[in-house]
Amino acid sequence: KNEVEQSPQNLTAQEGEFITINCSYSVGISALHWLQQHPGGGIVSLFMLSSGKKKHGRLIATINIQEKHSSLHITASHPRDSAVYICAVIAFGGSEKLVFGKGTKLTVNP
Amino acid sequence: DTAVSQTPKYLVTQMGNDKSIKCEQNLGHDTMYWYKQDSKKFLKIMFSYNNKELIINETVPNRFSPKSPDKAHLNLHINSLELGDSAVYFCASSQDNRRYTDTQYFGPGTRLTVL
Numbered sequence: 001k002n003e004v005e006q007s008p009q010n011l012t013a014q015e016g017e018f019i020t021i022n023c024s025y026s027v028g029i030s031a032l033h034w035l036q037q038h039p040g041g042g043i044v045s046l047f048m049l050s051s052g053k054k055k056h057g058r059l060i061a062t063i064n065i066q067e068k069h070s071s072l073h074i075t076a077s078h079p080r081d082s083a084v085y086i087c088a089v090i091a092f093g094g095s096e097k098l099v100f101g102k103g104t105k106l107t108v109n110p
Numbered sequence: 111d112t113a114v115s116q117t118p119k120y121l122v123t124q125m126g127n128d129k130s131i132k133c134e135q136n137l138g139h140d141t142m143y144w145y146k147q148d149s150k151k152f153l154k155i156m157f158s159y160n161n162k163e164l165i166i167n168e169t170v171p172n173r174f175s176p177k178s179p180d181k182a183h184l185n186l187h188i189n190s191l192e193l194g195d196s197a198v199y200f201c202a203s204s205q206d207n208r209r210y211t212d213t214q215y216f217g218p219g220t221r222l223t224v225l
Contacts (some may be wrong), residue, residue: 042216084151100153103152
């Protein structure tokens with residue numbers, strides 16, 4: 001079992017829908033990243049958070065350290081949001097380690 | 111102006127060959143990274159350099175050797191290429207030298223195919 005699990009693996013939505021992508025992890029962490037990988041392959045860093053909530057435009061990321069869970073929300077989704085969303089945690093343990101989830105593929109249809 | 115650039119974009123080569131992938135960043139960042147994304151799209155960090163010094167070397171075969179001539183460049187040299195090395199390799203950089211906690215900026219990736 002991977003130390004970082006994302007759900008769902010695949011998600012199809014209609015334009016305008018509210019989207020939630022989940023990330024659960026089984027290790028102690030200092031922080032968590034959300035990344036977006038476009039269909040063309042390019043990767044963009046969306047958020048880095050260690051507590052609470054961050055918002056950027058239509059994207060909101062939350063983290064609950066006690067429950068070892070983070071969510072990425074997209075409000076008023078648009079076809080251009082179609083991408084793979086990847087969660088990565090900065091795990092404790094001797095030296096810090098960056099551990100990635102397998103990603104959630106989001107398709108937003110017009 | 112491309113912030114993090116990689117060359118080549120595609121690389122097709124035979125098993126056993128030696129090849130290099132170049133990475134340059136013009137952001138003035140101190141830290142650079144190499145990642146491997148396998149056929150299942152799973153990302154894994156390989157190396158991290160801070161100001162030309164190796165910080166992190168995850169469990170990567172010693173056929174892979176990063177070289178950092180200056181803090182704006184981190185090249186990846188691979189000896190004796192194997193089929194399992196086929197993947198997309200991403201370079202990234204970040205400003206802060208505290209590992210992983212700063213925003214990383216990714217290059218466009220290099221798709222390596224070993225035949």
